[in-house]
Amino acid sequence: MKRAFVLTLTSLLLVALLLPVGAFAQKKVTFTLWTKEGEVAGGALEDIVALSKEFIKTRPGLTMEIVSYGVEDLRQNFQAAAFAGQGPDLLWTVSDHAGPFVAMEIIKPVDDIFGAEFLEGFVRPGLEVVELEGKTWGVPISVGNHLMLLYNKKLLPEAPQNTDEMIKVGQELTVDVDNDGMPDQYGLVYNLNEPFFFAPWLGGFGGWPLDGVTPTLDTPGMVGALQFVHDLKFVHKIVPVECDYDAADSLFKEGKAAMLVNGDWSIAEYQTPEVKANVELGIARIPMISETGLWPAPMTSGIYFMIPDYLDDEKVAIAKEFVEFISSDEVQVLFLEKHMRLPATATALAHPSISTDPLLKGSADQMVVGKPMPTVPEMRAAWDAIRPNQEAVMAGKMTAEAAAKAMQEAAEKLIREMNK
Amino acid sequence: MIPLTWDMVVQGLVEAGRILGLLAVGVVVLELFAYFVFHRWLKLKHSLPLMLMLPALVAVAALIIYPFGFNLKLAFSNMSMYRFKNFSVGLSYGIENFLDVFRAPVLQNVTFLKLLLRTVVWTAVNVVFHVLGGLFLAILLNRPLKGKAIYRTLLTIPWAIPQVIAALAWKNEFHYQYGFVNAMLKQLGFAPVQWLSDPRWAFVAVIIVNIWLGIPFMMVILLGGLQSISPEYYDAAQIDGASGWQQFRSITMPLLKPVLIPATVLGVVWTFNNFNVIYLITRGGPMEGTDILVTSLYKAVFEFYRYGFGAAYSTVILIILLLFTWVHLRITRGMGEAEGA
Numbered sequence: 099m100k101r102a103f104v105l106t107l108t109s110l111l112l113v114a115l116l117l118p119v120g121a122f123a124q125k126k127v128t129f130t131l132w133t134k135e136g137e138v139a140g141g142a143l144e145d146i147v148a149l150s151k152e153f154i155k156t157r158p159g160l161t162m163e164i165v166s167y168g169v170e171d172l173r174q175n176f177q178a179a180a181f182a183g184q185g186p187d188l189l190w191t192v193s194d195h196a197g198p199f200v201a202m203e204i205i206k207p208v209d210d211i212f213g214a215e216f217l218e219g220f221v222r223p224g225l226e227v228v229e230l231e232g233k234t235w236g237v238p239i240s241v242g243n244h245l246m247l248l249y250n251k252k253l254l255p256e257a258p259q260n261t262d263e264m265i266k267v268g269q270e271l272t273v274d275v276d277n278d279g280m281p282d283q284y285g286l287v288y289n290l291n292e293p294f295f296f297a298p299w300l301g302g303f304g305g306w307p308l309d310g311v312t313p314t315l316d317t318p319g320m321v322g323a324l325q326f327v328h329d330l331k332f333v334h335k336i337v338p339v340e341c342d343y344d345a346a347d348s349l350f351k352e353g354k355a356a357m358l359v360n361g362d363w364s365i366a367e368y369q370t371p372e373v374k375a376n377v378e379l380g381i382a383r384i385p386m387i388s389e390t391g392l393w394p395a396p397m398t399s400g401i402y403f404m405i406p407d408y409l410d411d412e413k414v415a416i417a418k419e420f421v422e423f424i425s426s427d428e429v430q431v432l433f434l435e436k437h438m439r440l441p442a443t444a445t446a447l448a449h450p451s452i453s454t455d456p457l458l459k460g461s462a463d464q465m466v467v468g469k470p471m472p473t474v475p476e477m478r479a480a481w482d483a484i485r486p487n488q489e490a491v492m493a494g495k496m497t498a499e500a501a502a503k504a505m506q507e508a509a510e511k512l513i514r515e516m517n518k
Numbered sequence: 519m520i521p522l523t524w525d526m527v528v529q530g531l532v533e534a535g536r537i538l539g540l541l542a543v544g545v546v547v548l549e550l551f552a553y554f555v556f557h558r559w560l561k562l563k564h565s566l567p568l569m570l571m572l573p574a575l576v577a578v579a580a581l582i583i584y585p586f587g588f589n590l591k592l593a594f595s596n597m598s599m600y601r602f603k604n605f606s607v608g609l610s611y612g613i614e615n616f617l618d619v620f621r622a623p624v625l626q627n628v629t630f631l632k633l634l635l636r637t638v639v640w641t642a643v644n645v646v647f648h649v650l651g652g653l654f655l656a657i658l659l660n661r662p663l664k665g666k667a668i669y670r671t672l673l674t675i676p677w678a679i680p681q682v683i684a685a686l687a688w689k690n691e692f693h694y695q696y697g698f699v700n701a702m703l704k705q706l707g708f709a710p711v712q713w714l715s716d717p718r719w720a721f722v723a724v725i726i727v728n729i730w731l732g733i734p735f736m737m738v739i740l741l742g743g744l745q746s747i748s749p750e751y752y753d754a755a756q757i758d759g760a761s762g763w764q765q766f767r768s769i770t771m772p773l774l775k776p777v778l779i780p781a782t783v784l785g786v787v788w789t790f791n792n793f794n795v796i797y798l799i800t801r802g803g804p805m806e807g808t809d810i811l812v813t814s815l816y817k818a819v820f821e822f823y824r825y826g827f828g829a830a831y832s833t834v835i836l837i838i839l840l841l842f843t844w845v846h847l848r849i850t851r852g853m854g855e856a857e858g859a
Binding site: 174181198202280338339340345475478479485487490493515516517 | 596598599600602603623626627690693694695696704710712713714715716717803804805806820821822823824827
C-alpha cells in the first residue's frame with residue numbers, strides 16, 4: 099500500500115515536471131550573437147537588435163539573441179566557451195581578437211564560407227587586417243576604429259597643424275580660472291596611460307611596436323614618443339595631471355577641454371543636443387610631429403564578424419545570411435550616417451556623405467595616415483609590456499630611455515612564455 | 519538602453535523554468551536509481567540517509583571536486599595560447615609550472631614573494647581595520663540609542679551596494695583633480711595626492727576602499743554576538759565595581775570570541791582572495807604596484823594565456839590558504855582547550 103502510494107506520487111511528480119517543459123519546448127532555432135557594442139542610449143547595439151528583428155521576420159522558427167559584452171569580457175568569455183565547445187554562434191568584435199583566436203584554433207576561416215566574390219566587395223585594407231596564415235578570419239563590419247583629434251570650435255576655431263602649434267595653443271587654453279593652482283580648462287585631454295592612445299605618437303616618431311612578430315620597443319622612436327608625452331604633462335602642462343578615458347570624455351563634453359584624442363566610435367556621442375550646448379565639434383588629424391615631420395599614426399582596425407570553430411553547418415548557413423544582410427549597402431550606410439562608422443564595403447565607402455560631411459571627412463582623412471594594428475598574438479605581449487612602463491614615465495618615475503629598454507625586455511620575456 | 523519587455527520576462531522565466539524542471543527530473547531519476555540499487559538490490563541498512571545525501575553529493579562532485587581535479591590536471595599540462603585545445607599532460611610540465619611560480623617574475627617585474635608579502639599586508643591591514651571598526655560601531659549600536667534603526671541602516675549601506683558599483687564610484691573619488699578625497703585634503707590644508715598614478719598611494723587607495731566596504735559586515739556579525747550576551751553579567755560586574763574596560767576585557771571579549779573567530783577567518787579568506795576592488799580601481803597598476811596574488815593570477819591566465827602555469831599558481835595559493843586555516847584552527851582550538859581545562 100505504502101509502496102504503491104510512493105510510486106504513484108513519484109510518477110505524478112515526474113509527469114507534472116515534464117508537462118510544462120514539454121509545453122514550452124517548441125521546435126525552434128536560437129541563434130546567439132555576441133557583440134562588443136555597449137548599451138549606450140542611441141548606440142549601435144540598439145540598431146543591431148532592431149536589425150536582428152528584421153532579419154528573423156522572414157525566417158520563421160528562428161530567434162536571435164544579442165548579448166553585449168565589454169571588449170575584454172567578450173574575448174575571455176568566448177575563449178572559455180570555445181574550450182567547452184559551445185557558446186555563441188557569431189561574434190561581432192574587434193580585429194585584434196583574431197590573433198589569439200586563430201592561435202587557439204577557436205574560429206573558422208571565412209574564405210570557403212563566403213567565397214572570393216563576396217569578399218572582394220570589401221576594401222583591401224579592411225581584409226588585410228584579419229589575414230593570417232594565408233587565410234581570412236573575419237568579415238569586416240566597419241573599418242577605422244582609429245583615434246583622431248576632436249576639437250571644440252568654441253574654444254579653438256582651427257585645429258593646429260603641428261605639435262609646436264598644438265603645444266602653443268594648448269598652453270594658451272589651459273587656464274586656471276579660480277586660481278586654486280589647478281587648471282579648470284585644458285588644452286588637450288586623452289587617456290594618458292593607455293598604450294592604444296600612445297600608439298599614434300609612437301608612429302609619429304617613426305616607431306612601431308612590432309616588426310612582424312618581433313617586438314621593436316627599445317628604439318629612438320619609442321624614446322622620442324615617451325619623452326614627448328612626458329613633456330606634455332610635466333613640461334608644457336597642457337594635459338591634466340591624471341586623465342583616464344572617462345575624465346577626458348567628461349572634460350571635453352563639458353566644454354572644459356579644447357582638444358581631445360578619441361576614436362571614431364565616440365563621434366556620435368559628441369553630437370547629442372546636451373553636448374552640443376558646450377561643444378562645437380571639429381575633427382582633424384592629430385597634429386604632425388614638428389620634430390620629425392611625420393603624421394602621428396593611429397592604429398586602424400575595425401569591427402569584424404568572426405565565426406566560431408565549433409559551429410555546425412545549419413548555424414553556419416544562418417551566420418552567412420546574417421553577415422550578408424549586415425554587409426548590404428543599406429545597413430552599411432545606416433551605420434555610417436547614424437554612428438559615423440566608416441563602411442567596410444567599397445560601394446558604401448563611395449557614399450557621398452563621406453566627402454560632404456566635414457566630420458566624416460576628418461575621420462576618413464585621419465585614417466589615411468593610420469597604420470593597421472598588428473593582429474598577431476605577439477601584439478598582446480607588446481601591449482602588456484608597454485603599459486606599466488608607460489605608466490612609470492607618466493608618473494615621472496622612469497626616464498624614457500629606461501622605459502623603452504624595460505619594455506623591450508618585458509615583451510621578449512612575455513613572448514618567450516607565450517610560445518613555451 | 520533596450521527596454522525590458524514582457525516578452526523578455528516570459529522568455530527568461532521559461533528558460534529558468536526549463537532548467538529547474540530538468541534539474542528536478544534529474545534528481546528524481548537519481549533517487550529512483552539510488553532506491554533500486556541501495557534499497558532493493560544491495561538491501562543496505564542506511565539506504566535512506568544515502569538517498570537523502572545523494573543529490574548534494576552529486577552537486578559537490580560536479581561543482582567542486584571535478585573542477586578542482588581539472589585544475590590539477592591543467593597544473594601538470596603545457597596548456598597555453600598555442601596549445602589551447604591540444605595540450606599534453608605530464609609530470610615534467612607540472613614540475614616546470616610549479617618551479618616557474620617561484621623562480622621568475624609572475625607578471626613582468628613583480629615576483630611571487632613580493633606579491634605574497636603585499637597580499638599579507640593587504641589582508642592584515644584590512645582585517646584589522648574591519649574588526650576594530652566593526653567592533654567599535656557594534657558596541658556603539660548595542661547601547662540604548664535614539665534612532666538606532668536609522669544609524670544601523672545607514673552604516674550597512676556600503677555592504678548593500680554592489681561591490682562593482684562601489685569600487686567604480688570610489689575610483690572617481692580618487693581622481694587627482696575632481697575627486698572628493700583630494701578636495702577634502704585641500705580643505706584641510708594638505709597637498710593633493712596622485713592616488714591613481716603613484717603605485718604606493720594607489721595601494722593605500724584600494725585599502726581604504728576595501729576597509730570601507732568590509733566594516734559593515736563585521737559590524738552586523740559582532741552586533742549579533744553582542745546582543746546574545748546576557749546583561750546579567752554586566753549587572754553582576756557593576757555590583758562588584760568593575761570598570762568599563764574591565765567589563766569589556768573580561769565579559770565582552772571572551773563571550774564574543776565564538777562569533778569573532780569564524781568571522782575573522784572568513785574575513786581573512788575573503789580579503790586574501792578579493793579581486794574586485796583592486797581590479798576595478800587600478801587593474802593591479804600602476805606599474806604592477808597594487809597587484810596581489812589573485813589579481814596577478816587572473817592576469818597570468820586571462821591576459822597572458824598561461825593556463826598550465828596559472829593552474830599551478832592557483833594550487834599554490836590554495837595551499838597557502840589551507841595552511842593558514844589549519845594553523846589558525848590549531849591555535850584557536852588550543853586556546854579553547856586551555857580555557858576548558
